[in-house]
Amino acid sequence: MEIYKKLKEFGKVKLNEPLFKHTSIKIGGVADFFIFVDSVSHLVDLLNFLRKEDINYIVLGGGTNTLLVGERFEGVVISTVNVRQIKFDENKVTADAGSSTAEIARMSIKNNLTGFEWGICVPGTIGGATCGNAGAMGYDMRDSVEKVEVYRDGEILELSYDECEFGYRDSIFKHNTDIILRVFLKLEVNKNKDLAKEAMNNITHRNKTQPQGFPSSGCVLKNVAIDKNIKIKDLPEQFLQRGIISTGWLIDQAGMKGESLGGAKVSETHCNFVINAGGATTDDIVDLIEKIKDKVYDKFGIKLEEEVRIIHL
Numbered sequence: 309m310e311i312y313k314k315l316k317e318f319g320k321v322k323l324n325e326p327l328f329k330h331t332s333i334k335i336g337g338v339a340d341f342f343i344f345v346d347s348v349s350h351l352v353d354l355l356n357f358l359r360k361e362d363i364n365y366i367v368l369g370g371g372t373n374t375l376l377v378g379e380r381f382e383g384v385v386i387s388t389v390n391v392r393q394i395k396f397d398e399n400k401v402t403a404d405a406g407s408s409t410a411e412i413a414r415m416s417i418k419n420n421l422t423g424f425e426w427g428i429c430v431p432g433t434i435g436g437a438t439c440g441n442a443g444a445m446g447y448d449m450r451d452s453v454e455k456v457e458v459y460r461d462g463e464i465l466e467l468s469y470d471e472c473e474f475g476y477r478d479s480i481f482k483h484n485t486d487i488i489l490r491v492f493l494k495l496e497v498n499k500n501k502d503l504a505k506e507a508m509n510n511i512t513h514r515n516k517t518q519p520q521g522f523p524s525s526g527c528v529l530k531n532v533a534i535d536k537n538i539k540i541k542d543l544p545e546q547f548l549q550r551g552i553i554s555t556g557w558l559i560d561q562a563g564m565k566g567e568s569l570g571g572a573k574v575s576e577t578h579c580n581f582v583i584n585a586g587g588a589t590t591d592d593i594v595d596l597i598e599k600i601k602d603k604v605y606d607k608f609g610i611k612l613e614e615e616v617r618i619i620h621l
């Protein structure tokens with residue numbers, strides 16, 4: 309109970325919290341402690357405390373790209389969703405890690421700034437988006453990030469764009485233990501686009517091409533860059549033009565559309581979405597992802613990589 313009392317200094321704390329409430333796929337084990345930390349400074353104080361006491365922790369943003377495997381987390385799950393101050397200064401945006409990506413996009417449009425319209429369709433937080441270099445409509449986080457403030461081993465550091473080591477759905481934060489505190493974006497002043505209309509078009513397109521009404525974690529596997537090792541006859545022209553093959557298409561061609569395993573199902577609307585069709589366990593989801601990877605490898609010789617983050621509790 310000492311830990312519980314101490315944690316309350318940093319935000320709202322819950323004991324034995326079911327984690328399905330905090331992931332978009334609506335699955336997860338139970339956490340000993342769950343805390344909605346309420347500011348960047350409290351996040352830093354909390355991390356210092358957990359470090360000093362050697363207590364395990366996991367940081368979650370919106371939980372929209374995360375699969376939590378296991379029954380119980382003996383430690384503290386930190387939610388950043390209440391750490392969400394967003395400031396605009398001309399064409400620059402400073403956003404706390406838990407700020408909603410879609411909200412930043414909406415505010416940018418309102419401020420007549422362009423470059424982040426795509427973010428309106430992406431659920432979750434800017435911290436999660438920066439970690440996974442989220443993107444849509446041909447853009448991603450690296451197009452807008454100027455620098456990132458992080459907590460690393462008890463210190464607060466500012467990482468330059470280059471130090472973030474962004475790649476396709478990848479960044480240094482997927483490979484180290486840095487906790488993102490704030491993200492600094494640089495956008496362009498809009499001259500002639502109808503930003504509100506473009507954002508509406510993006511939303512309409514999303515609603516048509518993504519499964520509605522079932523919990524998911526978005527695309528589970530990364531799209532594939534075309535290189536000389538890929539020998540697929542009759543690739544659709546749009547993939548050749550973009551140099552990227554849609555993994556949803558590969559999954560469909562491998563005969564996995566609509567495939568189920570327990571409560572997990574490959575969406576019929578977008579085959580790269582594995583939905584919780586009802587009562588799925590994380591094992592169902594993870595096993596179905598493995599099956600998809602095997603089938604695509606058997607048919608095309610392509611090894612798919614996870615886009616979704618799998619965290620073992």
Ligand SMILES: Cc1cc2nc3c(=O)[nH]c(=O)nc-3n(C[C@H](O)[C@H](O)[C@H](O)COP(=O)(O)OP(=O)(O)OC[C@H]3O[C@@H](n4cnc5c(N)ncnc54)[C@H](O)[C@@H]3O)c2cc1C
Binds near residue numbers: 369374409440
């Ligand atoms: C319906 C739907 C549509 C989606 N569409 C898209 C899309 O178009 N494009 C796209 O790229 N993604 C998409 N996604 C996936 C997801 O929304 C994005 O990847 C999103 O940016 C993840 O943010 P989050 O806050 O939910 O991250 P979380 O799932 O909470 O976390 C993801 C990872 O980041 C880490 N993390 C989170 N916050 C921090 C922090 N402050 N510091 C360090 N590490 C942190 C977590 O530990 C975890 O490993 C979609 C998901 C859904 C459900």
